[in-house]
Amino acid sequence: MKKLFEPDGIAIAGASTNPTKAGYVALRNMKEKEYPGNVYPINPNETEILGYKCYGALSEIEGNVDLVVLIMPARLIYNIMDDFDKRMEEKHDVKYIVCAAADYAETKTEEGIRRQARLMESAEKWGVRVIGPNCIGVIDNRTKVDTTFVDTGVPFSEFGEPTGITFISQSGALASAILMEAAGRVFPVLYNKFISIGNMADVDFVDLLEYLENDDTTKVIGMYMEGYRDGKKLAETLRRITAKKPVVILKVGRSEKGSKAANSHTGSMAGADNVYDAMFKQYGVIRVETIDELIDTMQALDALPLPKGKNHFLYSQAGGPGIYCTDAIAAAKHLETPLVSEETKERLRASQLPMANICSPEGYADITASATVANHVDGLKIVLEDDAVDSVTFITVVPTFLPQIELANALVEMEKSIPAEKKKPVYYCVMAGEYTAPARKIMEENGLCTFNTPDKAVKAADNMTRYALYRRRKAGEE
Amino acid sequence: MKKLFEPDGIAIAGASTNPTKAGYVALRNMKEKEYPGNVYPINPNETEILGYKCYGALSEIEGNVDLVVLIMPARLIYNIMDDFDKRMEEKHDVKYIVCAAADYAETKTEEGIRRQARLMESAEKWGVRVIGPNCIGVIDNRTKVDTTFVDTGVPFSEFGEPTGITFISQSGALASAILMEAAGRVFPVLYNKFISIGNMADVDFVDLLEYLENDDTTKVIGMYMEGYRDGKKLAETLRRITAKKPVVILKVGRSEKGSKAANSHTGSMAGADNVYDAMFKQYGVIRVETIDELIDTMQALDALPLPKGKNHFLYSQAGGPGIYCTDAIAAAKHLETPLVSEETKERLRASQLPMANICSPEGYADITASATVANHVDGLKIVLEDDAVDSVTFITVVPTFLPQIELANALVEMEKSIPAEKKKPVYYCVMAGEYTAPARKIMEENGLCTFNTPDKAVKAADNMTRYALYRRRKAGEE
Numbered sequence: 001m002k003k004l005f006e007p008d009g010i011a012i013a014g015a016s017t018n019p020t021k022a023g024y025v026a027l028r029n030m031k032e033k034e035y036p037g038n039v040y041p042i043n044p045n046e047t048e049i050l051g052y053k054c055y056g057a058l059s060e061i062e063g064n065v066d067l068v069v070l071i072m073p074a075r076l077i078y079n080i081m082d083d084f085d086k087r088m089e090e091k092h093d094v095k096y097i098v099c100a101a102a103d104y105a106e107t108k109t110e111e112g113i114r115r116q117a118r119l120m121e122s123a124e125k126w127g128v129r130v131i132g133p134n135c136i137g138v139i140d141n142r143t144k145v146d147t148t149f150v151d152t153g154v155p156f157s158e159f160g161e162p163t164g165i166t167f168i169s170q171s172g173a174l175a176s177a178i179l180m181e182a183a184g185r186v187f188p189v190l191y192n193k194f195i196s197i198g199n200m201a202d203v204d205f206v207d208l209l210e211y212l213e214n215d216d217t218t219k220v221i222g223m224y225m226e227g228y229r230d231g232k233k234l235a236e237t238l239r240r241i242t243a244k245k246p247v248v249i250l251k252v253g254r255s256e257k258g259s260k261a262a263n264s265h266t267g268s269m270a271g272a273d274n275v276y277d278a279m280f281k282q283y284g285v286i287r288v289e290t291i292d293e294l295i296d297t298m299q300a301l302d303a304l305p306l307p308k309g310k311n312h313f314l315y316s317q318a319g320g321p322g323i324y325c326t327d328a329i330a331a332a333k334h335l336e337t338p339l340v341s342e343e344t345k346e347r348l349r350a351s352q353l354p355m356a357n358i359c360s361p362e363g364y365a366d367i368t369a370s371a372t373v374a375n376h377v378d379g380l381k382i383v384l385e386d387d388a389v390d391s392v393t394f395i396t397v398v399p400t401f402l403p404q405i406e407l408a409n410a411l412v413e414m415e416k417s418i419p420a421e422k423k424k425p426v427y428y429c430v431m432a433g434e435y436t437a438p439a440r441k442i443m444e445e446n447g448l449c450t451f452n453t454p455d456k457a458v459k460a461a462d463n464m465t466r467y468a469l470y471r472r473r474k475a476g477e478e
Numbered sequence: 479m480k481k482l483f484e485p486d487g488i489a490i491a492g493a494s495t496n497p498t499k500a501g502y503v504a505l506r507n508m509k510e511k512e513y514p515g516n517v518y519p520i521n522p523n524e525t526e527i528l529g530y531k532c533y534g535a536l537s538e539i540e541g542n543v544d545l546v547v548l549i550m551p552a553r554l555i556y557n558i559m560d561d562f563d564k565r566m567e568e569k570h571d572v573k574y575i576v577c578a579a580a581d582y583a584e585t586k587t588e589e590g591i592r593r594q595a596r597l598m599e600s601a602e603k604w605g606v607r608v609i610g611p612n613c614i615g616v617i618d619n620r621t622k623v624d625t626t627f628v629d630t631g632v633p634f635s636e637f638g639e640p641t642g643i644t645f646i647s648q649s650g651a652l653a654s655a656i657l658m659e660a661a662g663r664v665f666p667v668l669y670n671k672f673i674s675i676g677n678m679a680d681v682d683f684v685d686l687l688e689y690l691e692n693d694d695t696t697k698v699i700g701m702y703m704e705g706y707r708d709g710k711k712l713a714e715t716l717r718r719i720t721a722k723k724p725v726v727i728l729k730v731g732r733s734e735k736g737s738k739a740a741n742s743h744t745g746s747m748a749g750a751d752n753v754y755d756a757m758f759k760q761y762g763v764i765r766v767e768t769i770d771e772l773i774d775t776m777q778a779l780d781a782l783p784l785p786k787g788k789n790h791f792l793y794s795q796a797g798g799p800g801i802y803c804t805d806a807i808a809a810a811k812h813l814e815t816p817l818v819s820e821e822t823k824e825r826l827r828a829s830q831l832p833m834a835n836i837c838s839p840e841g842y843a844d845i846t847a848s849a850t851v852a853n854h855v856d857g858l859k860i861v862l863e864d865d866a867v868d869s870v871t872f873i874t875v876v877p878t879f880l881p882q883i884e885l886a887n888a889l890v891e892m893e894k895s896i897p898a899e900k901k902k903p904v905y906y907c908v909m910a911g912e913y914t915a916p917a918r919k920i921m922e923e924n925g926l927c928t929f930n931t932p933d934k935a936v937k938a939a940d941n942m943t944r945y946a947l948y949r950r951r952k953a954g955e956e
Binding site: 020021022025102103107109149150151152153154169170171172173174175176177178180181182183184185224226250252253254255256257258260261262264289290291292317318319320321322323324326327329330331337355357360361364366368369370397399400401403431432433434435436437452453455 | 498499500503580581585587627628629630631632647648649650651652653654655656658659660661662663702704728730731732733734735736738739740742767768769770795796797798799800801802804805807808809815833835838839842844846847848875877878879881909910911912913914915930931933
């Protein structure tokens with residue numbers, strides 16, 4: 001699968017000069033990301049698009065082409081594949097086709113099925129692997145390959161370095177939405193790789209999982225799934241991978257009606273949801289319920305070390321949000337209350353204002369609205385130093401009189417002062433809205449994980465802990 | 479309570495020239511909102527702040543003062559109340575005190591309790607009502623009163639007209655967070671009134687509810703609650719109000735541990751959560767679980783008509799998000815599948831592209847990623863015209879080639895074309911992120927209700943329907 005993500009030469013059938021067309025946006029994405037390799041737009045009516053020289057046909061491109069992207073209308077597939085055959089007879093170069101267009105077998109029409117068959121006929125003849133059709137394409141932000149036609153509305157320069165998160169989506173629309181949601185966060189999230197697999201005419205979940213298993217830059221795998229034909233194979237693959245790296249899945253078709261809708265969508269056999277659910281539980285897959293939870297959990301897994309155990313401390317600057325969060329922790333399945341030492345309590349008290357509430361109830365501190373930056377940071381460090389604490393949710397509302405940039409920098413410094421082997425996950429809830437965006441941005445840029453409401457922080461903490469416990473149990477069995 | 483929200487003259491003890499102090503931000507908020515009445519900062523060391531003339535003491539203010547705001551450090555309460563007594567002996571004018579500062583009885587220290595007693599002693603002597611202490615103040619965005627010291631980070635000019643939503647919060651921090659969260663939305667939400675009640679030394683939930691019951695500009699009441707001492711009175715008041723207008727409550731202390739934390743916070747007897755829960759259910763109160771759900775539900779209740787019944791249609795431009803949403807609808811307690819007429823199905827088919835999925839399963843349409851603006855709007859109108867449909871969730875991912883501004887305007891026009899008596903609630907899910915913010919802003923400005931993920935739209939739809947069914951049942955009983 002390496003050449004898919006690091007191709008030597010990309011040809012784009014359906015390239016366009018019209019900024020509202022997919023065949024333009026895909027080229028613009030590649031241009032904006034400064035993909036360093038050769039890009040060959042195919043469009044017989046143009047000489048160049050966005051500075052890339054245009055070609056009349058795939059067979060006319062002189063240079064090497066590892067990857068062909070099909071974004072032209074599906075009805076043109078017959079001509080395109082005839083020309084593809086011509087090229088392959090001469091050059092034998094293409095290794096991958098990403099067929100982004102829709103109107104193939106997913107329509108369940110005779111014509112749609114025939115088109116997909118034509119695509120696959122040539123691909124199989126030449127041993128070329130196909131992604132799609134009916135997908136939005138493939139991204140590798142490390143090699144700067146981006147065949148998608150998604151405009152996130154956020155300039156590429158505002159993203160940080162690629163994360164360790166790789167995402168596979170069975171729905172193109174959901175893939176777009178997730179790319180856009182992640183881009184719209186306070187600090188835009190750049191995925192490591194992003195693969196929309198559409199109809200899975202050839203390359204499917206398992207093919208990709210097998211590749212990602214040994215892809216060192218992929219630290220966390222996320223998936224949106226409607227169903228998969230070979231449950232046994234999927235289960236075996238997942239079991240092997242979750243022993244090494246976390247897999248987070250948003251699987252739809254929980255309800256009977258959702259399952260029916262899934263069948264009529266990608267035509268995939270969704271299968272009984274409880275079978276998937278049991279399999280995910282057994283094999284340490286983190287199943288999430290919402291899009292927010294999916295993105296939050298993937299980010300936390302990427303940014304933070306796994307906790308050693310269940311003991312979760314709540315360190316809050318605000319009473320109301322603290323109680324709200326206490327309820328969320330009580331409802332979490334994998335979090336328990338740590339009993340910190342008397343020494344820690346003493347040190348905590350000494351580090352805080354007199355009205356601070358220390359450990360009443362246990363595992364909880366309310367440092368109050370008057371807390372200074374030093375109160376915020378010093379107390380958190382003391383909590384993290386207690387052996388009874390495996391992870392912490394930190395909450396602050398950032399009152400007007402609290403300098404938020406100073407707070408953000410002090411928290412970053414404190415985190416940096418902890419040696420890697422002693423690091424514990426802290427879920428920073430910095431409420432709320434636009435006002436605290438500057439602080440959150442600094443924190444996220446420096447690898448801290450922030451949330452805007454306590455319930456979201458706790459969901460991520462619960463999911464991380466669940467996975468950590470699975471890994472510990474697995475390691476014990478070996 | 480009228481003079482609290484429409485005071486003739488506001489004095490602010492603790493006014494400051496320091497932009498990081500509460501006593502400055504409160505003045506600045508009033509200035510920015512262009513409060514038309516007299517504002518009298520009290521600060522013996524200044525001659526004017528932000529253009530307002532400063533006074534050395536409350537008793538020195540010549541003009542009428544209906545409302546006194548206390549933002550000075552709590553230890554000064556003795557001097558302030560002595561001077562307050564002096565003023566009242568001479569002028570008898572003050573009707574309300576908003577005591578925003580903390581460090582009163584909530585600290586459970588002797589000194590804190592004594593301070594609060596001193597405050598209440600004078601207030602009771604003169605028949606003056608007190609809000610607080612330990613709160614963030616009071617807002618009325620219609621009369622432009624804003625005694626809070628919350629900086630939302632969003633210029634006031636970016637908000638629309640005041641909504642019909644009035645919010646009461648027992649936690650100052652949660653109140654700030656909700657103000658800021660709402661301000662940070664794609665189209666900033668301006669509350670009608672906003673009251674942080676803190677320690678409830680005097681004015682409490684029931685006092686405010688009784689006033690809001692007959693406040694015509696308040697259409698929806700939202701509350702954050704930790705507990706209330708007189709459950710019976712609260713229940714009676716809520717029962718009376720929910721027969722007229724919706725009440726949405728985020729009540730914390732669900733868990734035993736949360737309940738303990740609540741007790742040690744505001745000192746309020748949180749009481750057994752299941753008692754509250756049963757009371758809320760019986761009296762038609764909409765209990766929500768998260769901050770997001772709270773804000774979404776209040777906004778939907780404010781912007782949309784109540785549905786006539788449970789039948790909820792899902793109209794989606796995107797397969798994956800459609801299936802995801804189908805699961806959410808199946809999990810909702812108060813939504814059912816409508817069976818639209820054959821005529822509606824025919825009309826829908828005729829309005830859409832050939833590959834559109836119409837009513838398979840029932841109550842569901844997937845108009846596909848290729849849908850034009852006209853496909854989006856025309857089909858939705860047809861669905862709304864079917865008598866079997868009480869409400870609709872609409873989903874679009876807004877592909878690059880779909881002009882989002884044109885779509886937003888067309889949806890607004892379509893909604894405007896429906897006569898008021900035939901209006902049905904539509905929950906518009908416009909995924910995702912920053913890219914679609916321009917479209918969502920236009921829609922929200924024109925009274926449409928938008929969401930960024932389908933699960934949130936469905937939560938709001940479920941809550942609206944639950945309340946509509948309660949109202950119908952109550953009306954039937956009379």
